[in-house]
Amino acid sequence: MARVVILGAGVSGHTAASFARRWLGKEHSVTVVSPKPTYNWIPSNIWVGIGLMPEHKVVFELAPVYAKAGIEFVQAKAVSIHPEGSADSSSPYVVVESTLGTSAGTQTRVPYDYLINATGPKLKFEATPGLGPEGGNSYSVCTESHATETSHALDESVARMRRGEKQRFLVGTGHGMCTCQGAAFEYIVNLEFELRRRKVRDKAEIVWISNEYELGDFGMGGMHLKYGGYVTPSKIFTESLFAERGLHWITRSHVQKVDPGRAYYENLEGDQRQIDFDFAMLLPPFSGVGMLAQDRQGTDITSRLFAPNGFMKVDADYASKSYEEWRARDWPSTYQNPSYDNVFAVGIAFAPPHAISRPRTSKTGTAISPTPPRTGMPSAIIGKAVARTIVNRIQGSSKAPQRASMAEMGAACVASAGANPFTGTAASMVVYPIVPDFERYPDYGRDTDLTYGEIGLAGHWIKIGLHHLFLHKAKLRPGWAMIPE
Amino acid sequence: MTNQATNPAERQSWRPSEEERFATKPTGWTRFIRVFLPYQIWRYLVINLKMMRIIFKGHGHS
Numbered sequence: 375m376a377r378v379v380i381l382g383a384g385v386s387g388h389t390a391a392s393f394a395r396r397w398l399g400k401e402h403s404v405t406v407v408s409p410k411p412t413y414n415w416i417p418s419n420i421w422v423g424i425g426l427m428p429e430h431k432v433v434f435e436l437a438p439v440y441a442k443a444g445i446e447f448v449q450a451k452a453v454s455i456h457p458e459g460s461a462d463s464s465s466p467y468v469v470v471e472s473t474l475g476t477s478a479g480t481q482t483r484v485p486y487d488y489l490i491n492a493t494g495p496k497l498k499f500e501a502t503p504g505l506g507p508e509g510g511n512s513y514s515v516c517t518e519s520h521a522t523e524t525s526h527a528l529d530e531s532v533a534r535m536r537r538g539e540k541q542r543f544l545v546g547t548g549h550g551m552c553t554c555q556g557a558a559f560e561y562i563v564n565l566e567f568e569l570r571r572r573k574v575r576d577k578a579e580i581v582w583i584s585n586e587y588e589l590g591d592f593g594m595g596g597m598h599l600k601y602g603g604y605v606t607p608s609k610i611f612t613e614s615l616f617a618e619r620g621l622h623w624i625t626r627s628h629v630q631k632v633d634p635g636r637a638y639y640e641n642l643e644g645d646q647r648q649i650d651f652d653f654a655m656l657l658p659p660f661s662g663v664g665m666l667a668q669d670r671q672g673t674d675i676t677s678r679l680f681a682p683n684g685f686m687k688v689d690a691d692y693a694s695k696s697y698e699e700w701r702a703r704d705w706p707s708t709y710q711n712p713s714y715d716n717v718f719a720v721g722i723a724f725a726p727p728h729a730i731s732r733p734r735t736s737k738t739g740t741a742i743s744p745t746p747p748r749t750g751m752p753s754a755i756i757g758k759a760v761a762r763t764i765v766n767r768i769q770g771s772s773k774a775p776q777r778a779s780m781a782e783m784g785a786a787c788v789a790s791a792g793a794n795p796f797t798g799t800a801a802s803m804v805v806y807p808i809v810p811d812f813e814r815y816p817d818y819g820r821d822t823d824l825t826y827g828e829i830g831l832a833g834h835w836i837k838i839g840l841h842h843l844f845l846h847k848a849k850l851r852p853g854w855a856m857i858p859e
Numbered sequence: 860m861t862n863q864a865t866n867p868a869e870r871q872s873w874r875p876s877e878e879e880r881f882a883t884k885p886t887g888w889t890r891f892i893r894v895f896l897p898y899q900i901w902r903y904l905v906i907n908l909k910m911m912r913i914i915f916k917g918h919g920h921s
Contacts (some may be wrong), residue, residue, distance in 0.1 A: 581873070610883055613879075613882040613883065614884060614885060616879075616882065617879060617882035617884050618885055618890075622875045622876075623876070623879065624873065624876075645871060646871070647871050648872060648873065649872070784913035784914075784916060785913070786909075786910040786913050786914065797894055802906045802910075804909055804913050806913055806916065824912070824916070828902065829893055830892075830893040830894070830899055831893060831894045831896075831899040832900070832902040832903035832906055833906065835899075836903065836907065836910075
């Protein structure tokens, strides 16, 4: 009997657990450890944060789904990994701390034969003083409860505008090293659409702030699309959408501090600036969740398993290189830890070898450039590939590990730009590959026949369809395994 | 943390960039076609096919 343990029940971990359970015989166990009792379909948090969707439509209880599927569920947070076991046993295990009711805080050991680290990120609001909804001065849509709080704040701003007050909305990234610009982009265009629907748009000034060098970078170094007889950078399309909607933008900026109603930021020129706001939705930077690792003697080996940012080391090339030396093959493909081949990291939890966008620092030495995204479709594909690798090994197959490099896979992304079945729109984007490969595609790093984007109502229909389809899949309802990642 | 101007008065307040004036804007026809039902039904099919092509091309392999 083999024990497969998955830390985290986000898109990547949940996908890995579901497929591992489906492919493995009942003599083997699959255990998911997650600090929250619910699954959150995060892409739809945008609509919760706008007030168009209640929180319960984007979450569901994991325990009954896992009970039906035969997956053991432990509601706890992972504290430390012991890949060599302890002095009294060579069986590897994870120490977890319960987050459930009266047992909260109790630590137990969860033994494993194969471990998948899918913890996702720590939302590092503390990197910017005053950032975030928990004791800070800005809002977020990173979790369903953050999104609900944001929608209530939006309602208050709308009420003020209905009384004739002007409001300034500040939306974007709350630190120079943020990722997930796509989520902030969705929020700002949905916000503008919603304010028009509520007939208060004339009272609102909406400003974007981000660490991107150009609009449309999205942490992927932007993309080039064939359109109207030209190969055009995504900057042009994104600026066009912002200009059409009357959205202002600040790029190349690191938010240093958020006071009540005022954000302080520095740009690449080293200029110190400030902007006042009535409502701010600023996403935090991410780091690993801060798990520790110990060897059999109890010696700390955290740095052997994890990069300094807390993300887990996998089969990537982590050698320090200049941007010009970066190669697509630096990116991992099997997600296996180099020290322990029964430990894997998927989704946001794996340490990327470097950014995708060119790194930049301001004249005062502040790093201001997006870190690489690894959410959504690629994280699910990676979770499934790692599950297949583990299942093959358990079943004694001599097949090579499944490969799922972000430099060899494409991604389809639909970014909502207004939610209405007849007047709404969304940007439908396809990129191939996700990580540019300038050896295969010297001009733009990507295949311009496959990389594609357009804005329209059709995209909104697809976005609605994906919401229902992926929740159906996550709930492991009939036919779930047929739905592609 | 990074450097911050010690005196808030030394900071420049924000105003929209002049560059915003030079952004490309869609014509009325482009805006119309984005929500024109018959055309969008066609685009729905096309976009789905394009996405399916990427899905089948990009999944993990041995």
